[in-house]
Amino acid sequence: xxxxxxxxxxxxxxxxxxxxxxxxxxxxxxCRAWFQSRTAxxxxxxxxxxxxxxxxxxxxxxxxxxxxxxxxxxIFGCMVLACAIVPTLSTDLPFxxxxxxxxxVGVFGLARIFISLAGMDIGTAFxxxxxxxxxxxxxxxxxxxxxxxxxxxxxxxxxxxxxxVETLAHRDMVIYPSLAFAGIAFTFVSLAENAxxxxxxxxxxxxxxxxxxxxILEYSGxxxxxxxxxxxxxxxxxxxxxxxxxxxxGIAPGDDFLALAAAxxxxxxxLAIGGVLLAGIETVNAKMxxxxxxxxxxxxxxxxxxxxxxxxxxxxKV
Amino acid sequence: MPGNLLSIxxxxxxxxxxxxxxxxxLVAPRNAAFISRVxxxxxxxxxxxxxxxALNALGxxxxxxxxxxxxxxxxxxxRLDNLSAVFALLLGFASAGISIxxxxxxRKGAGASPGVLCLEYHLFLAxxxxxxxxxDAYAFxxxxxxxxxxxxxxxxxxxxxxxxxxxxxxxxxxxxxxxxGILLSFGVMTGGAGDYSFAAMRTQELxxxxxxxxxxxxxxGFGAKAGLVPLHVWLPxxxxxxPSPVSAMMSGVMLKTAIYGLLRVSFDLLHTTxxxxxxxxxxxxxxxxxxxxxxxxxxxxxxRLLAYSxxxxxxxxxxxxxxxxxxxxxxxxxxxxxxxxxxxxHCLAHAGFKSLLFLxxxxxxxxxxxxxxxxxxxxxxxxxWVAWLALAGVxxxxxxxxxxxxxxxxxxxQSFLFSPGLxxxxxxxxxxxAAALVVLVAALAGFAxxxxxxxxxxxxxxxxxxxxxxxxGPWEKAGLIWLALITLLLGVMPSTVILRxxxxxxxxxxxxxxxxxxxxGWWMLAPISxxxxxYEPLLVLVTIAVVLLFTRWLVKALYHGRVRRTTAWDCGxxxxxxxxxxxxxxxxxxxxxxxxxxxxxxxxxxxxxxxxPYYSVKVEDHFWYWCYLPVAKVANWISTLIITLQGxxxxxxxxxxxxxxxxxxxxxxx
Numbered sequence: 001x002x003x004x005x006x007x008x009x010x011x012x013x014x015x016x017x018x019x020x021x022x023x024x025x026x027x028x029x030x031c032r033a034w035f036q037s038r039t040a041x042x043x044x045x046x047x048x049x050x051x052x053x054x055x056x057x058x059x060x061x062x063x064x065x066x067x068x069x070x071x072x073x074x075i076f077g078c079m080v081l082a083c084a085i086v087p088t089l090s091t092d093l094p095f096x097x098x099x100x101x102x103x104x105v106g107v108f109g110l111a112r113i114f115i116s117l118a119g120m121d122i123g124t125a126f127x128x129x130x131x132x133x134x135x136x137x138x139x140x141x142x143x144x145x146x147x148x149x150x151x152x153x154x155x156x157x158x159x160x161x162x163x164x165v166e167t168l169a170h171r172d173m174v175i176y177p178s179l180a181f182a183g184i185a186f187t188f189v190s191l192a193e194n195a196x197x198x199x200x201x202x203x204x205x206x207x208x209x210x211x212x213x214x215x216i217l218e219y220s221g222x223x224x225x226x227x228x229x230x231x232x233x234x235x236x237x238x239x240x241x242x243x244x245x246x247x248x249x250g251i252a253p254g255d256d257f258l259a260l261a262a263a264x265x266x267x268x269x270x271l272a273i274g275g276v277l278l279a280g281i282e283t284v285n286a287k288m289x290x291x292x293x294x295x296x297x298x299x300x301x302x303x304x305x306x307x308x309x310x311x312x313x314x315x316x317k318v
Numbered sequence: 319m320p321g322n323l324l325s326i327x328x329x330x331x332x333x334x335x336x337x338x339x340x341x342x343x344l345v346a347p348r349n350a351a352f353i354s355r356v357x358x359x360x361x362x363x364x365x366x367x368x369x370x371x372a373l374n375a376l377g378x379x380x381x382x383x384x385x386x387x388x389x390x391x392x393x394x395x396x397r398l399d400n401l402s403a404v405f406a407l408l409l410g411f412a413s414a415g416i417s418i419x420x421x422x423x424x425r426k427g428a429g430a431s432p433g434v435l436c437l438e439y440h441l442f443l444a445x446x447x448x449x450x451x452x453x454d455a456y457a458f459x460x461x462x463x464x465x466x467x468x469x470x471x472x473x474x475x476x477x478x479x480x481x482x483x484x485x486x487x488x489x490x491x492x493x494x495x496x497x498x499g500i501l502l503s504f505g506v507m508t509g510g511a512g513d514y515s516f517a518a519m520r521t522q523e524l525x526x527x528x529x530x531x532x533x534x535x536x537x538x539g540f541g542a543k544a545g546l547v548p549l550h551v552w553l554p555x556x557x558x559x560x561p562s563p564v565s566a567m568m569s570g571v572m573l574k575t576a577i578y579g580l581l582r583v584s585f586d587l588l589h590t591t592x593x594x595x596x597x598x599x600x601x602x603x604x605x606x607x608x609x610x611x612x613x614x615x616x617x618x619x620x621x622r623l624l625a626y627s628x629x630x631x632x633x634x635x636x637x638x639x640x641x642x643x644x645x646x647x648x649x650x651x652x653x654x655x656x657x658x659x660x661x662x663x664h665c666l667a668h669a670g671f672k673s674l675l676f677l678x679x680x681x682x683x684x685x686x687x688x689x690x691x692x693x694x695x696x697x698x699x700x701x702x703w704v705a706w707l708a709l710a711g712v713x714x715x716x717x718x719x720x721x722x723x724x725x726x727x728x729x730x731x732q733s734f735l736f737s738p739g740l741x742x743x744x745x746x747x748x749x750x751x752a753a754a755l756v757v758l759v760a761a762l763a764g765f766a767x768x769x770x771x772x773x774x775x776x777x778x779x780x781x782x783x784x785x786x787x788x789x790x791g792p793w794e795k796a797g798l799i800w801l802a803l804i805t806l807l808l809g810v811m812p813s814t815v816i817l818r819x820x821x822x823x824x825x826x827x828x829x830x831x832x833x834x835x836x837x838x839g840w841w842m843l844a845p846i847s848x849x850x851x852x853y854e855p856l857l858v859l860v861t862i863a864v865v866l867l868f869t870r871w872l873v874k875a876l877y878h879g880r881v882r883r884t885t886a887w888d889c890g891x892x893x894x895x896x897x898x899x900x901x902x903x904x905x906x907x908x909x910x911x912x913x914x915x916x917x918x919x920x921x922x923x924x925x926x927x928x929x930x931p932y933y934s935v936k937v938e939d940h941f942w943y944w945c946y947l948p949v950a951k952v953a954n955w956i957s958t959l960i961i962t963l964q965g966x967x968x969x970x971x972x973x974x975x976x977x978x979x980x981x982x983x984x985x986x987x988x
């Protein structure tokens with residue numbers, strides 16, 4: 001069963017996610033500002049934001065139902081779980097067998113359903129519009145993400161994230177062309193899933209172009225704080241998933257504290273570089289029309305399927 | 319079982335009890351209180367008892383019985399084996415929830431009298447049980463036809479409406495096309511020996527051509543009942559027409575009897591398997607699933623939406639059967655067992671969540687008299703119980719953890735991951751790509767379910783009359799809770815459930831998953847090995863719940879729990895009426911746009927000069943225009959030719975008789 005060190009290691013990984021996630025968002029925001037020659041906001045801005053929102057009253061619309069009030073907590077719970085499942089520091093934590101890659105996608109799906117439903121709950125024009133668009137992006141992105149996972153699962157002969165990471169980190173230096181396709185597809189999907197340019201713009205003030213922001217327009221106070229926190233946790237989880245799948249070096253195979261502590265600096269470095277790249281992508285791209293999103297995600301899907309086919313056709317002997 | 323009472327006897331007693339309850343309804347056909355408060359709950363109790371008996375029978379030896387009713391020298395042969403027991407389990411537990419619900423649902427007034435309804439309903443239940451127990455083609459067909467007819471009468475309960483009669487007719491027509499297929503399939507399987515018992519069919523050695531013919535006939539025949547494309551058209555008509563408990567029973571349970579039949583024929587009666595059967599089932603299943611889910615997303619009638627969603631789920635089950643057949647044909651029994659478990663599990667899961675959702679639409683229908691999504695909305699405020707229980711069904715139906723739908727989807731995807739090991743030059747490449755379509759279907763199901771739930775229960779009420787809506791009564795609530803519990807238990811305890819139903823897999827394929835599952839605790843589902851893939855739904859559920867409660871407590875403790883109520887912000891716009899919300903049509907607009915060629919649409923767009931602009935869209939099924947209307951045209955054309963024979967003059971008719979007589983005399987001349 002679960003060892004004591006494993007339990008504390010898991011708690012530590014979750015706590016680290018909770019702390020690092022807003023920091024990552026702040027870092028991406030800072031990099032973006034630098035790239036765009038603006039004065040950068042402070043790195044800790046997301047924390048100030050959370051502190052402010054938690055202190056404020058919740059202002060609920062008259063039509064808000066119990067689901068509207070429960071949804072932020074459910075979404076937050078899903079994202080914390082997702083961060084616990086993704087191997088960030090170690091592949092040997094108690095939550096590793098709780099859910100494999102397919103179940104992880106399912107957990108993200110559960111959070112998506114709740115946020116879309118919450119967006120529809122008040123019954124405003126923007127809320128339902130956001131909910132509909134979120135589901136649109138979701139049903140396009142989910143198959144692409146699962147195809148990426150299928151490709152990796154076929155390389156590792158497993159859908160367990162821990163095994164995939166172990167296999168990829170300790171393989172001989174063989175070049176897998178399928179991984180290149182899968183990597184590009186994964187990047188596309190992550191941009192869409194995290195409401196980033198070019199699919200959505202987290203800094204937008206124009207209601208008609210919103211997706212994620214449109215759904216949470218009616219939220220305030222602690223509810224909004226939790227949703228913002230959950231959004232940054234999602235970005236963190238996706239970043240860590242990408243790092244674990246495509247750059248798995250440095251993730252500890254054990255669950256003792258020393259191994260975990262040794263994995264932290266490398267993780268921070270990888271996340272920092274990832275944040276710079278994300279800000280770069282967001283700076284050189286413009287947000288596309290919502291009906292270009294299917295083309296964008298369709299491309300991701302095709303690339304992922306191509307990766308799978310390449311795996312099956314060319315690499316089946318490897 | 320206690321004493322020497324065999325499980326099969328218990329099941330037969332259950333069938334007899336259902337019949338007796340049905341007949342009791344005729345004693346006082348107008349006494350609605352007696353029928354709904356006494357007879358339906360009794361039927362539910364019989365259902366639970368039957369389910370428990372079936373659970374007991376799982377893992378045991380097959381039991382047989384001979385029932386001396388029917389034609390002389392042609393008794394009913396009955397047999398309870400593990401496959402029957404799994405489906406009997408499904409029938410018992412799902413029908414229990416539906417019967418309890420029905421106790422609160424059927425009222426005086428509409429359509430057939432309560433007594434007749436009670437008889438039809440319980441006859442329907444008993445006949446489904448007999449289908450599962452039948453061990454010869456004769457008993458099977460009698461039970462099958464009883465099932466079709468009793469459900470036809472249930473569908474047309476409210477027969478005063480023209481469209482309900484039409485829906486019933488369509489259902490009856492396709493049910494009988496299917497029955498012909500099944501009958502012919504049985505005929506082929508006897509191999510000309512004339513012995514219609516299943517035991518004889520199992521020993522027949524058929525040539526590949528004939529066994530393929532039998533399989534294809536069975537696929538078409540059972541597919542008509544299950545709703546495989548292109549024989550699906552009756553589902554979206556019959557489900558909205560039927561009362562909700564009947565829709566729930568048909569969708570949740572009756573469709574599964576067709577799956578049972580298909581499994582029985584392809585794995586038990588036909589003991590050889592040819593690989594391309596699996597490909598056929600896989601392709602038909604994929605087309606059905608994709609078609610069903612796309613049409614589900616664009617429906618505006620809540621029960622039609624669920625009917626199309628059932629088509630999708632049947633498609634996924636067929637995909638699983640196809641995969642099992644392919645693995646089975648190549649003697650990869652361990653993988654076949656994985657896919658088969660996915661099939662059986664999805665049958666159980668779908669019976670739970672789809673019955674739940676249909677019953678929820680029943681409560682909405684009762685409370686609002688409205689099936690059209692465009693006239694619903696905001697019902698979570700008036701019907702919190704129904705809304706929250708429906709959410710369980712919605713999450714399961716969208717195939718999301720930690721509820722039941724996800725487990726079967728997960729198993730299905732896991733078995734797809736193994737298909738590259740197939741020793742076939744191109745199959746091992748094409749089949750994994752089919753998984754991409756399965757995933758797309760699952761994601762689209764989420765879209766359809768968000769539409770279903772969001773438009774009915776969330777937002778502002780689209781009609782003022784909805785203010786008077788009331789929550790479900792105690793009986794209805796009990797039924798919904800029962801089914802929601804099944805959905806939850808199937809979701810969080812997959813390993814325990816699979817260990818029970820594994821006996822059926824073992825019986826059909828010779829191997830099961832039990833050994834692998836026993837290596838781990840009951841909370842962990844690792845069908846191959848823990849390194850390969852594992853899923854612990856209980857941990858997922860508990861973690862989300864703990865984080866949720868802890869965060870809630872912590873935020874209140876550290877900060878405050880203040881709440882103010884005011885009007886919605888909506889970016890400062892003041893169009894706050896319910897018409898500013900998305901409509902059902904609007905919600906599915908992205909789907910219609912992206913998958914435009916898949917739909918047959920009639921749209922009316924307003925122009926800039928319209929004084930009364932309106933927008934309308936009507937989506938129709940391509941298959942009507944591709945398959946059914948051409949056939950109907952040919953049938954009409956043949957009929958018009960035949961009409962010329964019927965001049966209506968008696969002299970002409972006499973001449974026909976005379977000519978016939980002459981011809982017969984010439985032919986029969988010694």
